[in-house]
Amino acid sequence: MNQDLLGRVALITGAGAGIGRETARQMGERGAIVCVNDLKEELVAPVVDEIRARGGQAFAIVQNIASREGIREAIQRSFDLGGRRFDILVNNAAWVRYQSIPEIAPETVDRMLDVGFKSVIWSLQEAVAVMDPERGGAIVNVASVAALRSAANSVVYSGIKSGVLGITRAAAAELGARNIRVNAVCPSAVPTEGTQRNRNAERDANRVARTPLGRLGTVEDIAQSICFLASDHAGFVTAQALTVDGGITLTNI
Template identity: 70%
Template sequence: MQQDLAGRYALVTGAGAGIGKATALTLAARGAIVGVNDLRDELVTGTVEAVVATGGHAFPVVKNVSTRQGVTEAVNTVCEKGGRFDILINNAAWVRYQPVQDIAPETMDRMLDIGFKAVIWGIQAATAVMDRARGGAIVNVASTAALRSAVNSIVYSGIKSGILGITRAAAAELGARHIRVNAVCPSAVPTEGTIRNRNEERDARRVATTPLGRLGTVDDIAKAIAYLASDDAGFVTAQWMAVDGGLTFTNI
């Protein structure tokens, strides 16, 4: 694989499993030195070991990114490790699907803290340490739920729609500093975290209505993120990319 990210320091939040872990592996395979963030030591250790096993470079960043302090500490850990900060992947999320009548304040607050506020705090912390001449890249993980919504997803869809707004606004503000801000919108991807919301019947229905005839994988999403983080996307900012096999914008 190409080494176009060699020497760049990246932080991937929520990288202990799923899309985050795959992204850490993909960025490292392209030469980046990756700060692996998650809340649990064993998850972070597992991803770091997986990166090292494939010949890449990674180090643990065990911080709680549901708070501004935690996000800032995570970013600063990466910066202190390498003396620079180049790439931020805002991937962490905590999700519950509930009918409107069942939404509790504590559920909404946790989803907002991790999935929405942490994106803004991450952008704030990253831009404070990114080199003013060199700039950097920020990729926010949204969802096709920002584009088309299902029942019981009012909070989740609202958060992911908000991430697209954050992405555009941050790109407008930070472009003069050579900082690009983009988003990916994955469709339903089988991961450890999504298993509670999936079943064979639902997966079969998704496959049947997806032009490419399969579910996406974490590697599909990770490769899209790596592209947006790389110089190949050097003139791409304020954009979102649906990585969904054509599901969202077709009707088959």
């Protein structure tokens, strides 16, 4: 794999599993100094060990980023561990529950907003403070095709992911003058530990049948797109929402 992220300091939130974990692996292979964030040491440590075993550089950031103080601590530690640099932020962390409208509970809304929406705002604020004003940086927010095409029982999730796209566009408009690019990826449902509870063989087969490329996406597919948006290959790309879904969102086959 190429070294297009060589020497860049990257923080990936929610990197103990799924898309975040694969993004951390790929960024490590591309030469980044990877700060792997998640809630628990047992989630973070294996990812850090794997990156290091492959010859990469990685650090554990065990931190709850569901508060302004938590995200501040995570970014500051990444800045310090990276040798007074901070280049890439991937807002991947999420806590998700699907509920019908009558079932939506205040505690569910609060937690989903804290992890999936508010943390994106606070992380932008903190990242801007430590990114070099001349060198700039790249921020990639993990949204979802649910921001573009929603299903039943997803009012809170779809609302939050739609909001993430709004944050992405507004931040890109504001931060372009500082050479900070802000983009989002919108994955379709990919098999991960977190999506397992909402998947079954029949549902997966239906998705495959409706997808022009004839398969489900993978965490590798999504991570490659994130790495592209974080790299200089996307140096003139900002305010974009890259849909990574095999074509299912915008086609009807």
